[in-house]
Amino acid sequence: MFDFSAGWISLKDRTLIQVTGSDALHFLQGQLTFDLLTLGPDNFGWAAHCSPKGKVLFTTLVVKTGETFLLDAPMGMSELILSRLRPFILRSKVRIEEAHPHFSALGLMGQDLEEVAKSAGLNPLPAVGRQDEQSGVRRLRLSPDRLLIIAPPQRLAELSVPLDLSSQFWELGNVREGIAEVIPLTTDRYIPQWLNWDRIGGISFRKGCYTGQEIVARTHYLGKVKRRALHIALDSAVSVGTSILHGGEVTGEVFSCIKNEQGKYEGLAIIAGEESSNLVTEEATPQALRILPLPYALSD
Incomplete structure (x- = not known):
């Protein structure tokens, strides 16, 4: 998929939000298109948050680490995500905040990914579509040629890996893998199916209600995309x-x-x-x- 050797990318400028509290699961279940009840310690999910009219306001990769949910999104989306989710908290026991003081991210992508990961002491890697934690480092295998790592900043620094690639290559990975991540320029313009979110497992048509569900479900059951x-x-x-x-x-x-x-x-x-x-x-x-x-x- 990529015509270059695997290299490391700093993803510190991407948006990373953490959601904590005893009601976090129930809260997010009512806000995102993905069924968080299927989320466990060894998988992750793509999700979208929609307006009442079914238009995607933000997209995110969701991962659970302990009792904390982490939302990974493109650069520049932090304020929008916080402003959209916080008003729905009401009396729920939920805290939503930027995760960067506690977590940061690195990417690894390209050919011979397994060998480069091994040289950093990160092998064996999880299977594609799975995630695990190794010595405080959470590893998400997005595709055969792409690995997302989330860990406390100090733990990432201990890996001492060279940052070979610019962040635009991470965006190129999204393009080639068909992951249509919404950015500030593209928010509130498309329903999830127009972004192929149903084709990457990002929409559950069996879960309970979430914001915008009526439009999303109607498109799925009553009409052609x-x-x-x-x-x-x-x-x-x-x-x-x-x-x-x-x-x-x-x-x-x-x-x-x-x-x-x-x-x-x-x-x-x-x-x-x-x-x-x-x-x-x-x-x-x-x-x-x-x-x-x-x-x-x-x-x-």
């Missing part, structure tokens, strides 16, 4: 939100755009209908989009 996130390739950078045309008509927009290891650009685009060819950007000099494969199917 009219838009999907597709993996795109471009020759040059394009702004998030740029319209995408098919036959001169707007059929979608750019969701993300990241420079890859070849110096070209890749991203995700939200595209309507079945269109996947003859797509161009709406710019002064339009670019033709190439559709690249995703690691999962968009339909059953």
Whole structure:
């Protein structure tokens, strides 16, 4: 998936929120699309928090460590997440705060990931889609070529690993794995299914109520998903939100755009209908989009 040797990435600028208290599980269960009752010590989940109209306000990776729930999200999302969740606390025994004083994160991604992890004393690694804790270091295997590590800052410093890669490569990993993470520019614009959140296990259609559930469930049970996130390739950078045309008509927009290891650009685009060819950007000099494969199917 990646044409470079595995390297370490500092993820200290990503948003990391911790939710604690005796009511934390019940509280988050009513706020996120993922079923937290399925969360245990050896797995993690992708989740979204929606508006009452079913639009995604933020996305997050959720992991449980002891009685604490950690929410990992892109840089710049901390204030939005706190402002959205805290008003719902009311009398619940829940505390929601930034986790960075207590936890920080590192990423490892690329070819020969297992060997590089071994050199840092972190082997054997958990299986893909699983997580574990080793000597105070929580290790989440996001894919065969990507590992997320969360631990107290002092424990991460003790690993003494070289930070070889910039954080943009972590974003590139999300693009290639089809993880459409919402950032401030893209909040409150898409329902979870348009971001393929149902295809990565990020929506439970069996759990109890959560904010926005009615719209999300209606889309699932009563209608076809009219838009999907597709993996795109471009020759040059394009702004998030740029319209995408098919036959001169707007059929979608750019969701993300990241420079890859070849110096070209890749991203995700939200595209309507079945269109996947003859797509161009709406710019002064339009670019033709190439559709690249995703690691999962968009339909059953």
